[in-house]
Amino acid sequence: MILEIKNISKSFGGVHAISNTTFAVKKKQIYGIIGPNGAGKTTMFNIITGNYKPTNGEVFLDGTNITNLKNYKIVHCGIARTFQSIRLFKTMTVLENLMIGMDHDIKYTYLESIFRLPRFNKEEQKSHQFATEILKNLSLLEFKDQLATSLSYGNQRRVEIARALATQPKILLLDEPAAGMNHSETAQLATLLQKIRDDYDITILLIEHDMKFVNHLCDKVLVLDYGKAIFEGHISDAIKNKDVISAYLGDKKYA
Amino acid sequence: MQKPSKNTIIYTTLAIIFLIIAQSFFDDYTVRILNNIAIFIILATSYNLINGITGQFSLEPNGFVAIGAYVTALVLLTPEMKMDSFQLEDPHPIIMAINLSLIPALLLSGVIAAGVALMLAYPVFRVRGDYLAIVTLGFGFIIKVIAINSPAWTNGAIGLNDIPSLINLYWTGGIAIITVIILLNIIYSKYGRAMKAVRDDEDAAAAIGVNTMKIKTYAFGTSAFFEGVGGGLLAILLTTISPDLFQFFLTFQLLIIIVLGGLGSMTGAIIGTFLVIGGSEWLRFLDANINLFGFDFGAHPGLRMVVFSIILIIVMLFAREGLMGKKELSDIFKRKVK
Numbered sequence: 001m002i003l004e005i006k007n008i009s010k011s012f013g014g015v016h017a018i019s020n021t022t023f024a025v026k027k028k029q030i031y032g033i034i035g036p037n038g039a040g041k042t043t044m045f046n047i048i049t050g051n052y053k054p055t056n057g058e059v060f061l062d063g064t065n066i067t068n069l070k071n072y073k074i075v076h077c078g079i080a081r082t083f084q085s086i087r088l089f090k091t092m093t094v095l096e097n098l099m100i101g102m103d104h105d106i107k108y109t110y111l112e113s114i115f116r117l118p119r120f121n122k123e124e125q126k127s128h129q130f131a132t133e134i135l136k137n138l139s140l141l142e143f144k145d146q147l148a149t150s151l152s153y154g155n156q157r158r159v160e161i162a163r164a165l166a167t168q169p170k171i172l173l174l175d176e177p178a179a180g181m182n183h184s185e186t187a188q189l190a191t192l193l194q195k196i197r198d199d200y201d202i203t204i205l206l207i208e209h210d211m212k213f214v215n216h217l218c219d220k221v222l223v224l225d226y227g228k229a230i231f232e233g234h235i236s237d238a239i240k241n242k243d244v245i246s247a248y249l250g251d252k253k254y255a
Numbered sequence: 256m257q258k259p260s261k262n263t264i265i266y267t268t269l270a271i272i273f274l275i276i277a278q279s280f281f282d283d284y285t286v287r288i289l290n291n292i293a294i295f296i297i298l299a300t301s302y303n304l305i306n307g308i309t310g311q312f313s314l315e316p317n318g319f320v321a322i323g324a325y326v327t328a329l330v331l332l333t334p335e336m337k338m339d340s341f342q343l344e345d346p347h348p349i350i351m352a353i354n355l356s357l358i359p360a361l362l363l364s365g366v367i368a369a370g371v372a373l374m375l376a377y378p379v380f381r382v383r384g385d386y387l388a389i390v391t392l393g394f395g396f397i398i399k400v401i402a403i404n405s406p407a408w409t410n411g412a413i414g415l416n417d418i419p420s421l422i423n424l425y426w427t428g429g430i431a432i433i434t435v436i437i438l439l440n441i442i443y444s445k446y447g448r449a450m451k452a453v454r455d456d457e458d459a460a461a462a463i464g465v466n467t468m469k470i471k472t473y474a475f476g477t478s479a480f481f482e483g484v485g486g487g488l489l490a491i492l493l494t495t496i497s498p499d500l501f502q503f504f505l506t507f508q509l510l511i512i513i514v515l516g517g518l519g520s521m522t523g524a525i526i527g528t529f530l531v532i533g534g535s536e537w538l539r540f541l542d543a544n545i546n547l548f549g550f551d552f553g554a555h556p557g558l559r560m561v562v563f564s565i566i567l568i569i570v571m572l573f574a575r576e577g578l579m580g581k582k583e584l585s586d587i588f589k590r591k592v593k
Binding site for chain 2: 049051076080081087089090099106110113115116120127166167
């Protein structure tokens with residue numbers, strides 16, 4: 001188990017966004033979190049990435065407790081994320097966006113950069129190479145020196161994934177990666193995610209509303225409703241599950 | 256040490272040649288303005304690091320400039336001169352004990368200003384945006400009040416006189432060149448990239464592993480260091496300093512410079528300094544008696560500032576992002592290729 005979520009609860013004042021949810025993700029799995037709007041999916045992401053502190057419960061990455069780490073430290077531990085709405089650095093090129101993700105890996109000090117000591121060049125070149133490699137793998141190399149925000153929507157999404165990969169994560173958290181994409185783009189994305197999983201040996205945890213995409217891609221899904229986990233298992237079983245159906249469509253008696 | 260790029264060498268050489276020519280051939284008045292411009296280049300470019308590059312809208316430079324000016328002045332004055340000029344109270348023993356030459360004095364100014372900035376960074380950067388502006392604005396006022404109310408350290412509201420005038424263009428211009436080179440080295444490193452990332456989207460930067468608090472503190476400390484050094488140079492240029500000299504207007508002037516030049520562009524900050532500091536000097540003829548086509552319009556003191564403001568408004572209307580936007584000189588030549 002690479003990621004273990006144990007009895008997580010989170011309330012904002014009187015609102016229980018998540019109550020007592022437990023699940024675990026295996027290495028190299030593609031794990032989906034689905035559920036109606038407001039079910040607490042993004043809150044769960046924010047807890048895993050350290051943007052929110054849970055009211056209760058713990059998060060373990062590879063056996064170490066990361067619940068109380070700051071968000072940027074959790075990235076250094078190996079969890080990277082993308083956002084529901086694209087949040088690229090708008091004044092920077094695609095390559096620079098990736099190199100921000102490598103900030104922690106580029107090892108020279110402030111003084112070394114001021115006086116341009118030898119390590120500066122070596123490290124810059126190394127990171128430049130690594131970023132270029134990721135871009136090549138995600139077939140974004142041709143946009144390397146363009147402003148990130150000048151790319152098409154689909155490509156911006158890929159840059160966001162590339163930027164997350166640049167942090168060399170063990171787990172990649174994708175918040176609605178297929179949102180706003182058409183069928184062919186969604187299909188391309190699915191292939192890309194499988195390729196990333198195999199090439200970089202990483203685990204992927206994703207939130208998505210596109211059921212076809214989830215069905216095609218995810219090894220296992222967790223269904224959240226009003227902050228409670230109502231189902232965990234394979235997607236084909238989920239759509240037959242009574243609780244899941246009532247969560248999405250309402251109870252029969254009201255129909 | 257990495258070999259500097261061709262552009263750096265060319266620009267630096269040109270600037271040095273200009274300094275030598277100016278110092279040897281220009282008249283005193285022009286040299287004094289150029290000194291002023293060089294000092295404001297130091298202040299504006301370093302202010303730009305925190306305001307333009309890191310995007311933290313802060314209004315504190317007058318505080319750091321004041322610290323730098325006082326430290327340099329106090330350290331340069333000889334013990335006898337201090338005994339003479341401190342009228343309200345005897346100077347503090349520490350102040351009597353320290354007496355350094357110019358370069359160590361300037362470095363000390365920078366280090367103390369940076370030290371204050373580091374202490375300030377943690378409480379100050381807990382807030383963002385407009386709130387940060389207000390919090391940092393308070394700092395400038397605090398420094399002024401401290402300067403007025405601690406006569407043993409600063410000679411209170413009277414200020415310090417007869418600071419040795421060690422100024423010449425080689426000091427001011429040379430330090431300005433070094434400042435710009437150092438700032439550019441920071442900007443074109445991972446630290447500069449992280450600063451820009453904080454400006455563009457602070458939460459996203461933190462979400463991909465940038466320690467945003469640390470980066471902001473670096474930018475703030477560096478900016479304060481050079482503002483301290485610039486303040487020290489200002490003290491030896493003016494030879495007289497008092498708490499009233501470092502009002503909010505100083506910050507405001509720097510803000511005009513970097514907004515006019517383009518927030519986030521060092522080239523812009525330099526051009527902005529020439530326009531604002533030089534421009535307001537060159538427009539001085541407007542304050543004198545105006546004689547047009549044989550008609551005598553008389554003297555209108557203040558006309559200079561009116562015209563100057565109109566020019567500023569026109570520039571900002573046509574160049575919303577400032578003259579240079581976020582581009583540097585080298586970007587303009589590079590982008591053409593594409």
